[in-house]
Amino acid sequence: MPDFTIFGINVIETSFRWLHAFMVAGWLLFDFLVYWLHFDVKNPKVPLEARLERAKIMHGIDRIVAYIFILTLPVGIILCYYTDNLLFSSTWLTWKHFLYAVIVIDGLCLIPISGTAVRNLTAIKNGAENVDELNHEIKHHMNIAMPAVFVVWALVIAISILTLLNLKQPEGQEYFFRSTSAVTSTQQLPG
Amino acid sequence: MFVVYLLWITFVAGGLFVGIAAILFMQDNGFSIAVALNALCYLGIALYGLPKLYKFVFKRG
Numbered sequence: 001m002p003d004f005t006i007f008g009i010n011v012i013e014t015s016f017r018w019l020h021a022f023m024v025a026g027w028l029l030f031d032f033l034v035y036w037l038h039f040d041v042k043n044p045k046v047p048l049e050a051r052l053e054r055a056k057i058m059h060g061i062d063r064i065v066a067y068i069f070i071l072t073l074p075v076g077i078i079l080c081y082y083t084d085n086l087l088f089s090s091t092w093l094t095w096k097h098f099l100y101a102v103i104v105i106d107g108l109c110l111i112p113i114s115g116t117a118v119r120n121l122t123a124i125k126n127g128a129e130n131v132d133e134l135n136h137e138i139k140h141h142m143n144i145a146m147p148a149v150f151v152v153w154a155l156v157i158a159i160s161i162l163t164l165l166n167l168k169q170p171e172g173q174e175y176f177f178r179s180t181s182a183v184t185s186t187q188q189l190p191g
Numbered sequence: 192m193f194v195v196y197l198l199w200i201t202f203v204a205g206g207l208f209v210g211i212a213a214i215l216f217m218q219d220n221g222f223s224i225a226v227a228l229n230a231l232c233y234l235g236i237a238l239y240g241l242p243k244l245y246k247f248v249f250k251r252g
Contacts, residue, residue: 066194070201077208087209088216094225097209101232104202108239111198 016079023075027068028156030061031149037061041117042142044135048125055117062114069107073100092166099155099162106148106155113141199244206237 004011037058040046080087088094120134128134167176210233213226 063194066198070194070197073201073205073209086216087212088223088226088229091225094223094229098225098228098232101209101229101236104206104236105232108202108236 013079013082016075016082020072020075020079023068023072024156024160027065027072028153030065030068031152031156034058034061034065035146035149038142038146041121042139048121052118052121052125055121059115059118076100090166092162096159096162099159103152103155106151110145110148113145116141196247199240199247202240203237203244206233206235206240208233210234210237 037054041051041055041058043051077087079085080093085093087097117138120138124131124134165175165177168174210230213230213233217223217226217230
């Protein structure tokens with residue numbers, strides 16, 4: 001593996017680590033924004049123009065989240081190989097991959113209902129007659145999506161804590177937030 | 192539309208990569224519930240995504 005060390009810092013490894021961490025932080029932040037915006041989008045009492053504008057912002061943010069979501073896995077896999085931590089070499093990393101898989105499955109449930117708000121609000125603006133039905137569909141889909149979003153938040157936070165607790169400083173390979181326990185053999189010697 | 196392609200490609204390619212890696216890992220190191228769950232989930236995601244990706248690529252419009 002190429003090793004670009006400047007002032008004792010491995011530039012490639014550190015860049016990938018920070019990129020990975022920022023992607024997860026951005027993912028969580030953008031998800032909070034989407035959550036905050038959804039209240040106005042599903043509320044029929046808010047003016048149509050404002051709802052449509054918020055729905056378009058929400059859709060744009062969702063697109064950024066999708067790119068981050070797509071890139072998190074390959075960046076993580078590159079980081080694994082670059083730091084010589086093979087995919088399932090440690091228990092915490094294996095469980096972390098499993099939690100990510102649950103997030104992906106959760107995301108698969110959200111795909112069919114994404115874009116409903118923009119589509120229905122545009123239809124209302126263009127003079128659709130079944131306004132109540134379209135509004136109901138927006139509200140219904142948003143109410144289905146939000147529990148799935150809460151699951152994503154919980155899992156991303158769990159993954160972040162799991163990672164922090166197992167974070168090591170490369171030089172001495174000591175844990176940042178917990179002390180390294182000594183491993184002793186419990187096997188009895190024969191005789 | 193580009194992001195949708197990317198999503199399905201990532202689900203299928205990533206799912207196959209991690210799922211097969213999990214199976215190979217168990218072949219070498221024996222059964223482990225965490226690794227088995229990974230294999231199950233990621234291969235499931237890949238299998239679910241495969242027809243969707245096929246539909247997107249070949250049967251659009």
